[in-house]
Amino acid sequence: MDPWELPPPVLRRALVSAGWSDDELARARRAGDLSRVRRGAYVDGHLPPAVTDRYRLLVRATVAGLRRDAVVSHESAAVLHGLPTWGLRLGQVHVTRRPPASSDVTRTLRCHVARLADDEVVVLGGLPVTDLARTALDLARCLPFEVAVVLLDDVLARRPAGRDELSERLARMVGTRGSRRAARAVSFADGRSESVGESRSRVLLHRLGVPPSALQHRVHTPEGLLLGRADFAWEAERVLGEFDGRVKYGRLLEPGQEPGDVVFAEKRREDAMRAEDWGVVRWTWHDLDRDAVLAERIGRALRARRRRGA
Template structure:
C-alpha cells in the first residue's frame, strides 16, 4: 500500500487530459474523487486531521489562482507545522503585494501588504511568508490567547527568535492590529512546550496568579534532579502542571506502555511532594473555566508546600 499523499486534480487539467464533466461527476459520485473546493478534487481519500486537509486546500487554491500570491497567516502556519488553537482552517489565506485589493470568498482570503524579499521563503515548492512574518501577521489578526499559542511555538521550535519577531513587528508599523501584536510578542515565551501550557500561562496571568518560573527543576537538598515542572511559585513552594493526555505519550520510552508512564509520573510527583513542594494539576476542562482554574490554584497556594 502506497504512503504517497492523495493527488490534487484541477478540473481544467482533467479536461485538458481528456476527461469530461460527466466523467468527473461519476468519479465524485463513486467517491473515487473527493471534491475539495470548486474546480479541485482529491484523487483518493482525504487525510485525517484539519492541518493535513488544509495543506491539500492550499495546493488546490494555488492551482486555481489567476495571479500569483504568497501563502500567509494560518495557511503559512500550517505549512510550517505550527500549532493553531481555535483557528478556522476552512479557507486558504494568501498575501499579495500592492497594488492589489483585499478579497474574500468561501474558499480564499486575499490580504494585501508589502513583503520584503527576505519575508518570503519556500516550503515544499510553495512561496510562504517567513516564520516571523507569519507569526506577527497572526498576532495582528487573532485574539491574544490564540496568538500566544502560535508565538510560543514559533520560539520553542526555533523557527523564530525574539529579535526576528521584533524586526517583523517593526516592519508592520502602522498596519491594523500592530498594538495587539506587540502585546502578544512581548508576552510570548519559548519555554512553553505545548498549546495547553501556553493557554495556561495566559489564564494564570489573567487570574493574577503569575508563576515565578517556567520549566522549573525540582531538586533534593543534595542537588539530585527529581523532575521538571511546567510552572512554579517558588515563594510558596508550589509547582503546577498542565495535565494534557498527550503529555504521557511524549513521556513514553521505546516499548513503554501508557500505564507505566502514568505510574512513573505518580512516583515523580510523590518524590516532589516528599521534598516539601505542593503540586497542583489542571486539565483542558479547567482551562475553559477561569473560575475553576483560579480556585484550584489558589487552594494549592494557600496550603503551600
C-alpha cells in the same frame, strides 16, 4: 502524514484538457477513484482523515487555481509551517498580494494586500509562503491574545534566538493595524512552554493574578539529585503547577512502555517532589475553561503554603 507526501490536487480544467468528460468525472467520484477537494479540484482516491491534511490540499488546490501570483499567508501559512492550529479558522485559504493589488474575499478565499519583503517569503512544497516570523506576526495582529501567544510560543520554541527577529519584524510594522496587539503578544511569548495547554495556562494564570515565578522548574534533592521538572512553579510558596494533558503522556512514552506505565512514573515523580516539601497543583484542558475553579484551586494551595511559612 508528512504534508508534502499528500497526493497533489488536479484541476478540472487539466482533466478536461486531457480528455475527461464531466460524466467520467462523476463516475470516478462515485467509485471513489477521485475525491473533490474544492469546486474544480480533485485528488486521487479518498481525502485524508486529518482536518489539517484536508486543509493543506485545499490550500494547494486554491493556489493552483489562482489567475494572479500570490503568497500563502496567515492561517494557511501557519498550517503549512506546522504551527499549532488551536484557535485558528480553517474555512478559507489566505493569501497576500503586494500593492497595488486589491483585497478580495470569497467563500473559500481571502486575499490580503500588504508589503512583503523578499526575506519574509519562503518556498514550501513549491508554494511561496510567508516565513515563520511573518506568519506568526500577521496572525498576532488580528487574532485574540491567547491564540497569538500559542503561536508565538511555538515559534520561539523552534527558534530560541527568534525574539530578536520578531522584534525587528515588528519595527517594520509600526503604525499598521494591529501592530500594538502583536507587540503585546511578542512581549509575553515564551518558548519554554512546551504545548498549547501550557501556553494557554500561562495566559490564564496571568489573567487570574497568580503568575508563576518559573517555568520548567527543576526540582532537586538536597544532595543535588534531579527528581523531575514541573511546568510551573511558585518558588516562594514551594508550589508546583502541572498542566495534565493526555498528549503529554504520549510524548513521555519510552519504547515498550504503556500509557499506564507513564502515569505510574508520573505519580512516583510527584510523590518524590512532595517529599521534598513541594505542593503540587494539577489541571486539565477542561479546567482552562473554568477560570474560577482553577483560581480557587491555585489560590488555596498558595495560601496554605504561606500560612505554613508564617
